[in-house]
Amino acid sequence: MILTVTPNPSLDRTYEVPLLTRGEVLRATSDRMDPGGKGVNVSRAASAAGHRTLAVLPLGGAPGALVAELLAAEGIDVAPVRVSGQTRSNISVAEPDGTLTKVNATGPELSAAESEALLAAVRVHSTDADWIACCGSLPRGLSPQWYADLVVRAHAAGARIALDTSGPSLLAALRERPDVVKPNAEELAEAVGRPLKTVGDAVAAAEELRALGAGAVLASLGADGQLLVAETGVHFASAKVDVVRSNVGAGDASLAGFLAAGGEGPEALAAAVAHGAAAVQLPGSVMPTPSDLDPAAVTVTDDVPLDRVLTEPAA
Template identity: 35%
Template structure:
């Protein structure tokens, strides 16, 4: 599986007793990880035992650090060098307020590097494989860069999952992405719609083949180009750090596709992994030991019927691997 991160970062998490604007706040704990939405997805997939090719532009000492960390975590890193320094993001968390995220804009990625990223996607993808494109575009990048990356994956025979925002989300829809995975706010902002259903309809009309919409505690809503819908509830009463939960959910869908599971199971896995990520102190990680207890609290996906669900993304076969037990529930 190939996961492309257009704008990677060193993710720094500060844990404090209480966030206070305008005051000196003592940091209780500091965590540093290779990050960016796509790298978070890749890390969760690797935790599930899935081999991942992580493709990203990287620059400077920060970029070298990220590349080294990916290799140390057993993730195959395919990094395209750029001149400018890779960015950092800082997340401030406590046990009271919603986390505060300070995200640097990131470096400029030149034309030559975009061409090399597309070529690397073509080389790492394969017929019947999966490409995940996840995260913001770096400054100055045209939304059509997403279209180029989708075309590269498609040209290699891969199905493409895209989790981006803003004009890039519209470009991904127009390029016919197999699945878009925005959250509700991103879908509304990108389309200018006032209601979620109108935003979904606009993205499907633009050319997206299907959408899985994250709704936080409202769960996941899947809709295909024929208007067929399927809802998966969230695991109830899960508290912690929600940063990166959406990335873990994207990994759940990709893992299900890779193992031939039908969409109700894919949504079940996505909800389960999203909840597992909330329990961890930093984004882009899960603990497999949490899955069994979370699965006991997760609503069982509804049975498949033409009126209430989507077709399986690929021919179904029994799922295998760490998630097979919980997903079957």
């Protein structure tokens, strides 16, 4: 069972437009509303793939109630922690060429009591969890140490923990030795404090995170593929994608695929890339089902192209 923790969930609206032009009245060709937040998306992807999952998240106001309703409609179990603030609403505008413009709200400020209630909910529901996926930015009111405290509690409950966050929260949590961390290229560059221009640069940065405490590093390099740097070695995978419709939630789908496939080794990396590649070809933050996956399009190798220049170098 994959338990997810999303400290700052959202209600996401996605509009598809022919062209985004500033100052103009735009007519959307389609629009959709989804429950959002990185951990929420991991639960949605795991559920779509037929795996058991439970989403722990703070919810407040009408948007929070709608997030819970939308998750229930997808058959996802929710363990809500009621908060006084209102769950944030985000807007994404997608263009036909795959360009995505996002406006993300800040979200509510959690009190000390609400923070502790969220940790307590994780403790209560983690007894039968194989993995706990802690994902996304922290809301106002939670210190960068919050994820580190959660890692300690997760390990005490006997669960493995995957962490997808960045900045001070990531660095603080590394000291408590999370089993897997999942940065993208920009987050990886930020963590080590230098630009990443090649795949080899990304490998070196991932090794540094392992030295700081990460059990394994699953690093997304965007269109260039993904790296897994772990005890089993360094593995690289990529997949051919014909049309990109939206990259919202693609990294979260990738993490869900990785954990559902066991969370270690080249086979799990292949599942991660298959899920991520399928997700970017779907609208909004729609999560892929097994019928959307194309495992044959994924290539996994231990012959890592260290000298390959990243399509989008990370500063």
